[in-house]
Amino acid sequence: MSALLERLTYQIFRRGTKSYEESQRLASNILIRRGHLDMDGIETESGRNRGLMTPEQRAIDRRVKRDGGKHKDYKYDPIKNYAYKKK
Numbered sequence: 764m765s766a767l768l769e770r771l772t773y774q775i776f777r778r779g780t781k782s783y784e785e786s787q788r789l790a791s792n793i794l795i796r797r798g799h800l801d802m803d804g805i806e807t808e809s810g811r812n813r814g815l816m817t818p819e820q821r822a823i824d825r826r827v828k829r830d831g832g833k834h835k836d837y838k839y840d841p842i843k844n845y846a847y848k849k850k
Contacts, residue, residue: 767800819846822845
């Protein structure tokens with residue numbers, strides 16, 4: 764199982780609303796829709812790259828995709844796992 768699939772499966776399972784198998788299927792479908800896994804469940808290049816990112820890099824990347832700007836424009840809060848625009 765890829766690091767990305769394993770991490771997302773755990774996050775969904777941790778909510779307690781689904782069994783581990785259901786969580787894994789849901790996580791797999793989400794990652795396929797995002798383009799991080801192919802239809803066979805194998806990581807794509809973008810999925811491999813995303814799986815190698817640190818939590819800080821992922822948080823900043825999410826923020827850049829949502830709000831625009833450059834990666835260097837944001838700072839990371841590890842307690843909230845969230846990126847904020849630098850002042």
